[in-house]
Amino acid sequence: xxxxxxxxxxxxxxxxxxxxxxxxxxxxxxxxxxxxxxxxxxxxxxxxxxxxxxxxxxxxxxxxxxxxxxxxxxxxxxxxxxxxxxxxxxxxxxxxxxxxxxxxxxxxxxxxxxxxxxxxxxxxxxxxxxxxxxxxxxxxxxxxxxxxxxxxxxxxxxxxxxxxxxxxxxxxxxxxxxxxxxxxxxxxxxxxxxxxxxxxxxxxxxxxxxxxxxxxxxxxxxxxxxxxxxxxxxxxxxxxxxxxxxxxxxxxxxxxxxxxxxxxxxxxxxxxxxxxxxxxxxxxxxxxxxxxxxxxxxxxxxxxxxxxxxxxxxxxxxxxxxxxxxxx
Amino acid sequence: xxxxxxxxxxxxxxxxxxxxxxxxxxxxxxxxxxxxxxxxxxxxxxxxxxxxxxxxxxxxxxxxxxxxxxxxxxxxxxxxxxxxxxxxxxxxxxxxxxxxxxxxxxxxxxxxxxxxxxxxxxxxxxxxxxxxxxxxxxxxxxxxxxxxxxxxxxxxxxxxxxxxxxxxxxxxxxxxxxxxxxxxxxxxxxxxxxxxxxxxxxxxxxxxxxxxxxxxxxxxxxxxxxxxxxxxxxxxxxxxxxxxxxxxxxxxxxxxxxxxxxxxxxxxx
Numbered sequence: 262x263x264x265x266x267x268x269x270x271x272x273x274x275x276x277x278x279x280x281x282x283x284x285x286x287x288x289x290x291x292x293x294x295x296x297x298x299x300x301x302x303x304x305x306x307x308x309x310x311x312x313x314x315x316x317x318x319x320x321x322x323x324x325x326x327x328x329x330x331x332x333x334x335x336x337x338x339x340x341x342x343x344x345x346x347x348x349x350x351x352x353x354x355x356x357x358x359x360x361x362x363x364x365x366x367x368x369x370x371x372x373x374x375x376x377x378x379x380x381x382x383x384x385x386x387x388x389x390x391x392x393x394x395x396x397x398x399x400x401x402x403x404x405x406x407x408x409x410x411x412x413x414x415x416x417x418x419x420x421x422x423x424x425x426x427x428x429x430x431x432x433x434x435x436x437x438x439x440x441x442x443x444x445x446x447x448x449x450x451x452x453x454x455x456x457x458x459x460x461x462x463x464x465x466x467x468x469x470x471x472x473x474x475x476x477x478x479x480x481x482x483x484x485x486x487x488x489x490x491x492x493x494x495x496x497x498x499x500x501x502x503x504x505x506x507x508x509x510x511x512x513x514x515x516x517x518x519x520x521x522x523x524x525x526x527x528x529x530x531x532x533x534x535x536x537x538x539x540x541x542x543x544x545x546x547x548x549x550x551x552x553x554x555x556x557x558x559x560x561x562x563x564x565x566x567x568x569x570x571x572x573x574x575x576x577x578x579x580x581x582x583x584x585x586x587x588x589x
Numbered sequence: 590x591x592x593x594x595x596x597x598x599x600x601x602x603x604x605x606x607x608x609x610x611x612x613x614x615x616x617x618x619x620x621x622x623x624x625x626x627x628x629x630x631x632x633x634x635x636x637x638x639x640x641x642x643x644x645x646x647x648x649x650x651x652x653x654x655x656x657x658x659x660x661x662x663x664x665x666x667x668x669x670x671x672x673x674x675x676x677x678x679x680x681x682x683x684x685x686x687x688x689x690x691x692x693x694x695x696x697x698x699x700x701x702x703x704x705x706x707x708x709x710x711x712x713x714x715x716x717x718x719x720x721x722x723x724x725x726x727x728x729x730x731x732x733x734x735x736x737x738x739x740x741x742x743x744x745x746x747x748x749x750x751x752x753x754x755x756x757x758x759x760x761x762x763x764x765x766x767x768x769x770x771x772x773x774x775x776x777x778x779x780x781x782x783x784x785x786x787x788x789x790x791x792x793x794x795x796x797x798x799x800x801x802x803x804x805x806x807x808x809x810x811x812x813x814x815x816x817x818x819x820x821x822x823x824x825x826x827x828x829x830x831x832x833x834x835x836x837x838x839x840x841x842x843x844x845x846x847x848x849x850x851x852x853x854x855x856x857x858x
Binding site: 458461462464465467468469471472473474475476477478479480 | 653655674675676677679680684685687691692693694695696700703704705707708710767768771
């Protein structure tokens with residue numbers, strides 16, 4: 262087999278796995294958009310906030326320690342204990358649910374029946390608020406996140422592919438874990454959506470608020486539920502990205518990478534978010550591999566956005582989005 | 590408590606299910622409903638009629654919790670109802686349809702009817718995920734009720750069709766099916782015949798009578814088409830400009846001078 266083809270295969274595999282991580286972030290957007298028509302600009306910051314909280318809890322950091330010290334002249338920074346990863350994750354899920362409740366109670370509840378653009382503006386506000394809050398609670402320095410996920414080259418794949426092609430593929434263990442987790446998450450979400458009564462209620466709310474009320478569905482309950490699930494997805498994305506590149510402000514910018522994914526997959530489709538993520542992941546890696554050298558490299562920075570632009574022109578509803586039909 | 594009455598066609602009507610006491614509704618300076626009282630009895634078909642803008646829909650919205658009355662009390666099953674949100678009212682067993690049809694357009698007919706069963710489903714989220722057997726049995730039971738209602742309203746052939754593709758008349762019927770799926774103690778129909786042709790109106794009238802007959806459902810409906818209502822209902826409330834101008838059997842109402850004036854106009858000389 263020619264070397265180029267083998268390299269291309271490796272690049273494709275790596276692209277697929279990068280795509281899974283994009284899809285994870287996009288998934289959070291889709292969940293909220295589907296149920297409430299809100300484009301949640303804060304989704305990326307929610308991932309940052311979740312990862313920060315997780316690290317903070319694991320390290321036994323005192324929340325708001327800078328503020329407490331400044332006001333009371335104390336010197337508290339750490340409780341002096343370490344929380345095991347699993348327990349810390351559960352506690353962080355609790356914090357995300359609390360956040361979801363607060364968002365509904367203090368922001369969204371007061372904006373019922375407002376224009377989408379107003380709700381969008383509210384989520385921009387929420388993003389900056391959350392950004393400040395996570396700084397205030399846990400400090401702004403770059404943190405290392407280690408919940409015990411394996412990292413580094415996967416030896417088994419390396420050896421097997423070396424046996425086959427005489428060239429060992431470099432596949433990161435973390436990417437493999439992320440793929441499995443994302444697959445499980447998507448299956449769980451689909452089952453929830455299709456087969457539980459809350460899922461049915463959620464689809465009902467997404468379709469028609471008034472009708473949902475008339476069959477006994479509490480809108481606020483459903484919205485807290487949706488924001489909680491989105492918070493949970495943000496936590497998963499935060500763990501994966503945070504483990505990969507450290508927990509820092511730039512984590513919130515992965516939300517920008519989710520935008521082209523949504524353009525491709527459609528804003529209302531869970532499978533769309535996955536397929537969109539994979540296409541972007543593979544597309545940008547293969548493009549860089551094949552045409553990158555001719556274009557001076559660094560095509561990964563813009564490829565996704567150009568692809569999204571092409572989609573906007575020719576298929577604005579995305580691959581899986583509901584068809585836009587305007588009746589006149 | 591009194592014992593009800595016997596209708597012209599010989600059905601026994603029971604005690605009071607819902608009582609509206611001195612209801613007034615204002616929107617800013619506009620008085621939509623002014624000091625209206627009436628009751629709805631178990632097993633009867635009760636109509637609220639009146640010309641456009643009389644406040645009929647507002648009254649229905651008060652019963653179903655979408656509007657909160659400015660003054661007055663709502664009594665349900667002999668107890669004063671505290672201020673409730675629409676979904677809480679629905680959970681009490683009051684189902685409704687809408688004048689402009691509010692269905693889940695993206696879902697199939699069956700799924701729409703199944704949402705009507707949501708108030709009847711008890712298994713929690715965890716139980717559904719972990720204790721599959723019990724949740725499944727519940728789902729099956731609910732499915733049976735839904736299918737029975739689908740058969741009853743003769744919409745079997747479109748069970749799997751997305752509601753968005755159905756013609757208007759069928760949508761109205763699906764909406765009725767969804768409301769019935771909740772096995773309501775009180776069924777509210779907001780202009781069930783609006784926008785229908787004669788044949789569809791006859792079908793809908795038949796279904797309303799059959800529902801009342803077969804399930805013994807108490808029905809309150811709004812309509813501005815006098816003819817249909819008079820054939821259908823046991824007792825009629827007539828509203829005009831937010832006031833009650835008549836209340837009684839169709840015959841009594843038909844001969845009420847105020848009602849005749851409201852519908853035919855009155856000369857001012």
